[in-house]
Amino acid sequence: MTSTPIRTAVAGFGLSGSVFHAPYLASNPAYELAVIATSDATRQSKAKDRYPQATIVNTPEDILALAGELDLVVLGTPPATHYPLAKAALEAGLDVVVDKPFVVHSDQGEELIQLAAKLGRVLTVYQNRRWDADALTVQKLLDAGTLGTVTRFEVGMERWAPEISKAWKASATAEDGGGVLFDLGTHVLDLTLRFFGPAKVTYAEIQARRPQESADDDVFLVLQHQSGVVSHVTINLNSHLHGPRFRILGTEGGFVKFGTDPQEPHVLGGGLPTDPEYGVEPAENQGTLEVNGQRSTVPTERGAYPEFYRILADKLDDGGSASALPLPVDPADSVAVLKLIEQARALA
Structure with missing residues (x-):
């Protein structure tokens, strides 16, 4: 420094x-x-x-x-x-x-x-979601080859948010960058490309269910990656019962993880990134790994925004x-995400 x-x-x-x-x-x-x-x-x-x-x-x-x-x-x-x-x-x-x-x-x-x-x-x-605790855990499993060759990747961000809290979000159309696809969707699509490489959208459902929504708040996409992986992406602000954050199926095993990353709640609650407990997820929220019919829990990596x-x-x-040092995020990666969003809107 x-x-x-x-x-x-x-x-x-x-x-x-x-x-x-x-x-x-x-x-x-x-x-x-x-x-x-x-x-x-x-x-x-x-x-x-x-x-x-x-x-x-x-x-x-x-x-x-x-x-x-x-x-x-x-x-x-x-x-x-x-x-x-x-x-x-x-x-x-x-x-x-x-x-x-x-x-x-x-x-x-x-x-x-x-x-x-x-x-x-x-x-x-x-x-920043690249440094979510659960995303880091998934990356570790993938790097280790624990699941074998991945065939299906499911990723979701679901919430129950019947009211739109910000005036600009209520009035913003998709052309303004409004809606959940531009919001939470950019996170999950970035992770999907980061884990499994280039892809194209083959199926898209894009809905606006809340009466005051000007863009979209319920999205489901299917992506076909060049690597052979098929990804199912769910982003929904109308969910009383949330699905898994990640579900991954491979030739050697499967992994499922529920819950919300702890870093945002910690800071919202007045905590600091320097606190010893920052980014540490409770043990009861650990994901489940199944290999050859045997289930075990996987310790969650510490979140690292x-x-x-x-x-x-x-x-x-x-x-x-x-x-020559790397950027934290190459903006070209985010352009690739935007192109997926454009493909999805063309299909929906």
Whole structure:
């Protein structure tokens, strides 16, 4: 780590900025959480209380006006703003983290990737679910070959959310980046491609069941991977009884895992990423492995959202775009997810 912290601004202080970004930046000495943008008075007060060292401004444009005093901007704003704000930030000389969904259209993402390369800037996307406790557990099983050749992969994120809590979400259409497919769907599709490689959507059900929903809140997709794996993807905000988070069938065994990753609830409850108990899942939530008719539980790996900003700091401190070190998330991966979403909408 260099002696000079990475001067960072967070645009937006809703769930994204207050839970998924600011706590991790503030707890990592490689960063200085210098600016937070939110126009909401209650959120401004909360930001001032939690991060008194940060300058509080009203809009992302106010952050861009301070670009000469910053190194990095994190965009936790509504999806439709991601493309114009990321473009403006790159052109202002800043490195950029964009929360998911990367952008609304895949061609916008490709344009931003080309622009970042041209300007010599770092651009990455916050696909934090790669560091979910259960996702890390699945990756460990796959790396070890415990299940043999995987034939079927089922992944789901289901919730009971009859009301839409945010005004922008209630009014946002799919063209605005609204709906569960752009929200939770970008997480599960990213994991699906990460585990099993390139795929195409062969079947899609995309529904809006809540009366106030302007986009979609109940989605089921079937993907055919080039590797031969078939993936079933379920994202649903109308579920009283949730299905498994993961169910994987292979030639040597099967694995099933229920439950919710513990990291978001821990921070929402006032905990910090530096707490000893952070990311540790209760033993009763462990997944089940079956091999040759014998069942056993599999200890869950510790959740590790701080890894995103650790990897990014290493990249930036090593020379940024000129460094050979990896990005925490290649934005091309997120473009691949957007192309799957576009395929799904064309089929539905």
